Amino acid sequence: MMDRYHLRYFLAVVDHGNFSRAAAHCNVAQPTLSVGIAKLESALGTKLFVRTNQRVELTVAGARFLNYARRIEGEFNAAQRAMAQTAPAALFRVGVLGSIPGALIARAVAASLAVDPSLRIEIVDGSERELSAHVARGRVDCAVTLIDRGSDRFEEELLFEEGYALALWADHPRAAEAVVQGEDLAADTMIVRRHCEALGETSRHFTERGVRPRFSYRSTNDERVLALVAARLGITIMPDCFEAPGVARPRLSGFTLRRKIGVAYTLESHASGVSTHPFLQTLREMAPALNV
Amino acid sequence: MMDRYHLRYFLAVVDHGNFSRAAAHCNVAQPTLSVGIAKLESALGTKLFVRTNQRVELTVAGARFLNYARRIEGEFNAAQRAMAQTAPAALFRVGVLGSIPGALIARAVAASLAVDPSLRIEIVDGSERELSAHVARGRVDCAVTLIDRGSDRFEEELLFEEGYALALWADHPRAAEAVVQGEDLAADTMIVRRHCEALGETSRHFTERGVRPRFSYRSTNDERVLALVAARLGITIMPDCFEAPGVARPRLSGFTLRRKIGVAYTLESHASGVSTHPFLQTLREMAPALNV
DNA sequence: GTCCATCATAGATTTTATCTATGCTGTTGG
DNA sequence: CCAACAGCATAGATAAAATCTATGATGGAC
Numbered sequence: 001m002m003d004r005y006h007l008r009y010f011l012a013v014v015d016h017g018n019f020s021r022a023a024a025h026c027n028v029a030q031p032t033l034s035v036g037i038a039k040l041e042s043a044l045g046t047k048l049f050v051r052t053n054q055r056v057e058l059t060v061a062g063a064r065f066l067n068y069a070r071r072i073e074g075e076f077n078a079a080q081r082a083m084a085q086t087a088p089a090a091l092f093r094v095g096v097l098g099s100i101p102g103a104l105i106a107r108a109v110a111a112s113l114a115v116d117p118s119l120r121i122e123i124v125d126g127s128e129r130e131l132s133a134h135v136a137r138g139r140v141d142c143a144v145t146l147i148d149r150g151s152d153r154f155e156e157e158l159l160f161e162e163g164y165a166l167a168l169w170a171d172h173p174r175a176a177e178a179v180v181q182g183e184d185l186a187a188d189t190m191i192v193r194r195h196c197e198a199l200g201e202t203s204r205h206f207t208e209r210g211v212r213p214r215f216s217y218r219s220t221n222d223e224r225v226l227a228l229v230a231a232r233l234g235i236t237i238m239p240d241c242f243e244a245p246g247v248a249r250p251r252l253s254g255f256t257l258r259r260k261i262g263v264a265y266t267l268e269s270h271a272s273g274v275s276t277h278p279f280l281q282t283l284r285e286m287a288p289a290l291n292v
Numbered sequence: 293m294m295d296r297y298h299l300r301y302f303l304a305v306v307d308h309g310n311f312s313r314a315a316a317h318c319n320v321a322q323p324t325l326s327v328g329i330a331k332l333e334s335a336l337g338t339k340l341f342v343r344t345n346q347r348v349e350l351t352v353a354g355a356r357f358l359n360y361a362r363r364i365e366g367e368f369n370a371a372q373r374a375m376a377q378t379a380p381a382a383l384f385r386v387g388v389l390g391s392i393p394g395a396l397i398a399r400a401v402a403a404s405l406a407v408d409p410s411l412r413i414e415i416v417d418g419s420e421r422e423l424s425a426h427v428a429r430g431r432v433d434c435a436v437t438l439i440d441r442g443s444d445r446f447e448e449e450l451l452f453e454e455g456y457a458l459a460l461w462a463d464h465p466r467a468a469e470a471v472v473q474g475e476d477l478a479a480d481t482m483i484v485r486r487h488c489e490a491l492g493e494t495s496r497h498f499t500e501r502g503v504r505p506r507f508s509y510r511s512t513n514d515e516r517v518l519a520l521v522a523a524r525l526g527i528t529i530m531p532d533c534f535e536a537p538g539v540a541r542p543r544l545s546g547f548t549l550r551r552k553i554g555v556a557y558t559l560e561s562h563a564s565g566v567s568t569h570p571f572l573q574t575l576r577e578m579a580p581a582l583n584v
Numbered sequence: 585g586t587c588c589a590t591c592a593t594a595g596a597t598t599t600t601a602t603c604t605a606t607g608c609t610g611t612t613g614g
Numbered sequence: 615c616c617a618a619c620a621g622c623a624t625a626g627a628t629a630a631a632a633t634c635t636a637t638g639a640t641g642g643a644c
Contacts, residue, residue, distance in 0.1 A: 323591085330592090344590095346590080347590090348590095348591085429599095
């Protein structure tokens, strides 16, 4: 039975000229799109594309079907838009990267609720990978996550850019310095932030300098990590935007990795005006202060 | 994400005025349709129906959506039809009830292939229940099965109507009689045709007459059953249309159950002209001879 | 009151879209 | 001419979703 997603796959192939790019644009894997088109062709009883491995081109039947497909997909969108006007108080669902301070998000939520108490906001956190999946499948309206990672699957908007720095307890021997040499930390015990995107880079950094750190704690909970740093259990490396009383944040010499945090949307959700949501407006106001 | 089947459910509810009938018309269970409509409403962000337990009626938003829904579903069908014209040599898939003689179907296949050797026909057999599911899900274009069973889920066409009769080996003491009394078979061993729709009725018939038969064989394979009847392993009851050398078919007195065999289509497949297929034409020509 | 018709909900089941991994086939660059 | 590559297809496993059965809730009819 011909179904809506078949039309989307078909149109994507027409618009992008090959299956692979079309798949990326639909946020699915290439084989998925491949069997999707095959299903459509079988439902219609006609081949729609001639596959050469240089490019795909429409058959005569495919060209004829294109008219219908465009019209139908257009009507779906028109219906959706028309209904959206009547729709009351939409729930705003946003995914947030686990390695972004909860306090930051909490402030943004509080501020936007202060603007409009009737807002309904839902936060879900996860890894970069999980968030991509959520955005792609429409389980969230957008995600606050790492951006500029080369896969142009989503519409992206930069919020802030930052580096990474050490987290030491306030009276650690090196706490007062602006920049610390990795070699000077050979005797320290480290805490592993298991979900951190910089994990690989960090261990490489120390290995290259002949430092083989011991580990006292592994966690995905950054708030707890900060508390334990303050409690002198160990030191760690984390993005600049983290801060806590009793924790100093000197730079680690030669550690130049940076990350860009921004908002990722699907094309549709971006087009449907999600990006003007007060929560995101608030985040945009807060963001410049976090650039380092 | 709004999908095509949502539209079909929605339109069915509008056209039939309540969820239960709409579900029957869509060949799905009532809860399925219930959650389907709920999904659609959530996708659109608006309630589409006001549910009273007397009837459902459209909300304002629902009435507005109706225009889009009808147009889109219409376009889907138009596209399907338009493409079907180009489509080459369609495969004809037909489900056949297990308790219909294979020889009958084989004759029909042979005859229609004689008319047009380019025909591509695919036969699948199964129980009445299985065939319903196949028709409903579009896995077959139609099914040759029991009809007139009260559930007007499908378009039905009567082929022939018949009763049930005994199957005895040719020189069985009662083989020459036209009608046999159940009581006279008390000493006989019976074969159970496990897939037979008359199974319950048969055992009730004997129980009511104080006959408690012994069983020598249970099978779903009627050809083998007939061979074993001829081989004097046991006797059985089967629809009139079965025949084999060495097997006599006297009536069983008081056993009045009858069955109607016909073709069941979905509305769409019927509309798309499946019923004019040579295979079905052949069956129609053969059918009158089978009325008993 | 009980019965009946209607829709909603919950949990299990089945189906199906999707993914990962891999194969195949031309094309390109060395 | 061969290796690397880019592009689509296939297979098996996985995950998601639609669907089913069974049951509950509600209101009208008798």
